[in-house]
Amino acid sequence: MGRTAEQWKQKPPLPKTHYVDTRVYTDEGIFEEEKEKIFAKTWMLACHESELPAPNDYRTYHHPAGVNLIVVRGEDDRVRSFFNVCPHRGNTILYSPSGNAKRMTCIFHAWSFDSEGNCVGLPREKAGYCSGGDCSVSRDDLGLREVKTQVGYGGFVYVNLDDGCEPLEDHIGPALDTIIEQIDTEPLEVFSYHRAVVNTNYKLWHDTNSEFYHDYLHVHNRLTSMKQEGYFERKMIPYPNGHAEVGSQEVHYEAYEGGKGRAEAGFPGVEGNPWSLIDLFPGYSYNLRASVLRVDSQIPLGPNKTAIEYRSLGLKSDTVEQRRQRVLDNQTIWGPFGRNLHEDLLAVDGQGRAIQNGSRYVLHAREEDSTIHDEVGMRHFYAEWSRRMGRLAGDPTKAVALEKPARA
Amino acid sequence: MTIRAATRKDLDTAVRELIYRSCLRLDEGDFPGWLELCAPDLRYTITAYSPEIRQEMTWLDHDRDGMEGLFKMLPKHNSDHSPLTRHASVYLVEVDEERGEAAAVTSVVVYRTALDGGATDLFAVGKYFDNINLEGETPLLAGRNVRLDTRELGIGSHFPL
Numbered sequence: 316m317g318r319t320a321e322q323w324k325q326k327p328p329l330p331k332t333h334y335v336d337t338r339v340y341t342d343e344g345i346f347e348e349e350k351e352k353i354f355a356k357t358w359m360l361a362c363h364e365s366e367l368p369a370p371n372d373y374r375t376y377h378h379p380a381g382v383n384l385i386v387v388r389g390e391d392d393r394v395r396s397f398f399n400v401c402p403h404r405g406n407t408i409l410y411s412p413s414g415n416a417k418r419m420t421c422i423f424h425a426w427s428f429d430s431e432g433n434c435v436g437l438p439r440e441k442a443g444y445c446s447g448g449d450c451s452v453s454r455d456d457l458g459l460r461e462v463k464t465q466v467g468y469g470g471f472v473y474v475n476l477d478d479g480c481e482p483l484e485d486h487i488g489p490a491l492d493t494i495i496e497q498i499d500t501e502p503l504e505v506f507s508y509h510r511a512v513v514n515t516n517y518k519l520w521h522d523t524n525s526e527f528y529h530d531y532l533h534v535h536n537r538l539t540s541m542k543q544e545g546y547f548e549r550k551m552i553p554y555p556n557g558h559a560e561v562g563s564q565e566v567h568y569e570a571y572e573g574g575k576g577r578a579e580a581g582f583p584g585v586e587g588n589p590w591s592l593i594d595l596f597p598g599y600s601y602n603l604r605a606s607v608l609r610v611d612s613q614i615p616l617g618p619n620k621t622a623i624e625y626r627s628l629g630l631k632s633d634t635v636e637q638r639r640q641r642v643l644d645n646q647t648i649w650g651p652f653g654r655n656l657h658e659d660l661l662a663v664d665g666q667g668r669a670i671q672n673g674s675r676y677v678l679h680a681r682e683e684d685s686t687i688h689d690e691v692g693m694r695h696f697y698a699e700w701s702r703r704m705g706r707l708a709g710d711p712t713k714a715v716a717l718e719k720p721a722r723a
Numbered sequence: 724m725t726i727r728a729a730t731r732k733d734l735d736t737a738v739r740e741l742i743y744r745s746c747l748r749l750d751e752g753d754f755p756g757w758l759e760l761c762a763p764d765l766r767y768t769i770t771a772y773s774p775e776i777r778q779e780m781t782w783l784d785h786d787r788d789g790m791e792g793l794f795k796m797l798p799k800h801n802s803d804h805s806p807l808t809r810h811a812s813v814y815l816v817e818v819d820e821e822r823g824e825a826a827a828v829t830s831v832v833v834y835r836t837a838l839d840g841g842a843t844d845l846f847a848v849g850k851y852f853d854n855i856n857l858e859g860e861t862p863l864l865a866g867r868n869v870r871l872d873t874r875e876l877g878i879g880s881h882f883p884l
Contacts, residue, residue, distance in 0.1 A: 366776050374775070412775045508776045509874050534799045573792040626776075642781050650782040651879035652769060658801045660878035 324675055331709040332694050333680040337670045339711050340516035345704075346618040353597050353703050354379040356477045358486045360599045360612040361386050363626060364470040365504040367394060371415050371430055375399055377622075378476065379517075379598075379615050384462060385409055385419065386472055389430040394466050396474045397432050397459035408459075432459035469498035469601070469608065469628070487595065490558035494591050494603055500583035503608065506642060507627040509651055510614075511660055515667030517598050517615035518700070520623055523663055524592065524600045524611065525559055525692035528681060532662055535647075535654050538570040540590070549687040557596030557699025559692040563589040566604065574647065577605035580640040582630065594692065596699050607645045619667055625649070625656070676709075731818060734862075738825050738855050739813045741862045746809040746831075749883065754794040762856045762863040763787060769884060771849075771871040782871075783883065790883070802881045807846060808834045809884065814850075823858040824865070827851070831869070833884050847873035847884060 327334045339345055361376040361384065373387040376396075383399040385408065401408050401421040408421045408428070418436060420427040427436030434457035437444075444452040463475040465483040468491050473483050491498070513520070523529060527549070530536040540546050543565070550562040566588045568574035577588050588605045595601070598613035607627050614622040627649060629641040648655035670677075679697070683689040697708040705714050729737070741760060748757040761767075767790055769783040785793060815828040829851040836843045854866035869884045 413777055505776045506778060507780045507782070508773045508778075509771075509780075509782075509876070511877060511879065512875060513878060532801055534796070534801075572796050573789060643784060646781065646783055651876040652783045652881070652883075653879070654796070654800060654881065657803070657879040657881050661801060661803050664878050 326709070327676055327678060327680070329678070329680050331707055332698065333709075334676045334678050335697060335708045336676060336711055337674045339700075339706075339708050340519060340667075340670050341618050342711070343618055345706075345711060346615070348704060349615070350380045352705075353700070354476075354615070356475070356480065356703075357597055358465070358473040358475045358480070358483050360595075360610070361396065361464075361472045361474045363503070363505050363610075363628065364388075364394065364466055364472060365502070365628075365631065366413060367472075369415060371417050372413070373409060373416060373419070373430075374413050374472075375409055375411070376474070377614050378474065379613070380476055382476065383407065384474060385459075386464070386474070387416075387419070387430045394464055394472055395431065396462040396464040396472075397428075398462070400460070401426055402434075402457050402459065426457075428459050432461050434458055467499075468495070469610075470503050471610065486556055488555045488558070490554040490556075490560065490593055490595060491601065493560065493563075494593065494601060496584040497582040497603060498601070498608060502631040503628045504631040504633070505626045505628050506638060507645060507650060508625065510622050510624045511651070512616070512620065512622045513660055513664050513667065514619055515621060515663045516618055516670070517613045517621040518696075519663050519666050519670075520611070520613060520621060521594060521598050521600070521696060522693050523659055524602070525594045525696055526688075526690050527561060528688040528690065529659075529662065530687075532658050533648075533655050535571050539566050539568050539574065540564060542570070543567045547687060551685050551687065551689050551692045553691060553695040557696050559594050559695050561592040561687070561692070563591045566590050571647075577607075577640075577644050580606040580629070580633070580637040580644070582606070582608065594696070596696060604644070606641050607649070609645070609649055619671055731820075734818045734820075734825065734857060735816045737862050738816045738818070738827055738857075741855060741864065742811060742813050742827060742829050742851065742853060745864060745867075746811045750806070750808050752806070754797075758787070758791065758794070760864050761787060761790075762865040764865055765790065766866050767869075767883060768867070769869040769871060771874050773874065783869075793883075797881060800881055803835075803878060805835050805837050807880065807882055807884070808836065808843075810834070811851070818857070820857075823856070825855040825857055825862070827853045827855060829853065831884070846880070847871055847876060849873065849884070 362374045366374050367388040370390045376384045384396050385399045386396045403426050406423040418427040425438045429435045434454040444450050465473050545564045549564050552560040591603045593601045600611045602609040610626045612624045627645045679690040679693040681690040685691050701707050765787040767785050770781050810832045812830045818825045832848050833846045834843050835846040849871040852868040856863045856865040
């Protein structure tokens, strides 16, 4: 029987941790608060070190807190990050998404900076700033704003806008331990990158990566995983700070038309065709399917708009044949023409539309002993979200003080 | 008309018609009809260059069997069924009569029209780089590289371009 308007608005008769008020996906004020309380204070994944192979190589990154950054490898091989903002008149310094610049020069007035953020070029400096003999401005005061940067966990470049932030290791904790051998034994390399801008909230994409009940969406996963032995024994494992892991399973790729095993081009320590997925708070995921590591990182652009960056990686030492195999494995389900990614994006785009137009609560209530269709991964994420925001996801109108994560 | 007896102009026209017909059949969702235009040794790829990672990327790479398998599985997948419409302009046709083949470069613009409401949006721009087999009764598509300029493709697609 359908529900009346009044019934539709009623909170679900469930524990407060088992549903989410959809205003956390739509409210402009909550989104602005997330930028301040979460994105500006959390380690965010900016790029991969293979995108900066040589000294003075750079990448630009639009940080979810709303700041454009430059990530650059110094001549000392250290990777640093800076605001992509000229301290003179606030122009963008680097316009290209990547490149190599011994001097990063603003096109506006030709102020230039080195890879350590020092101001090293200032046209007509003495004429403008030292006309009376004493200089009114020193280059030492004109350096770029540097941002905390660490490289790790497969060679990814993480940045944090908070100068007083905890170390990256404290944020990640043990969440990536089960795949650390695979991703940290030898250097990785990105071989495919694209981004999708979708009219949905970033948390909804993270939710999609955090629950596998939606395998019903994918015929590929139904055939290669759900119908195979071991699928329903896979465990969802919550980690501190809102991270969660989906336990591995041997995937039978040959069960899908034209599919075949991926063991020929694996990662160190990988045997057969395992599949591990680890979701890191607040919006990135490591997804390792034997021969390809896909890493998603989100750049929320508004309450109902997010840019999702997709990187697919193999080993830097790949032979031509190994790389070709990884590319072929990647395209079957991932990439903009892959079978699964399009389905996931279709679903999350539909969620974005529904949640803007009538959805009131979403349920995270499945409990199956923390196995694959248990929705504990999402509950664990929102416990951390609530702690950081000081609001319950199930009732965001009331501020609450939560020192420790709410029960998942 | 056999290929051997055809004039250069006839061949040029036949190649152009093949390319336009390939667009029409994909627009119509006539995948068996599209495969009829393809040679047994077809290789179909979608590629792009990423200035972010400064690398060439391959997003789809299939031989004829692979394309048949892709089409066969389409009805079993959840997909956005908003139709894609291809607007093609054949820029160059180079016929090599000695080798019995031709190469063509075609500018292609792909639009997506929403099923709900019918609004049309630009989906992608790029070029077809085609290799065409001229040795049979009719020209056949032996290779198509869809070279995309567009890299941000929204929710993506299950359909070849």
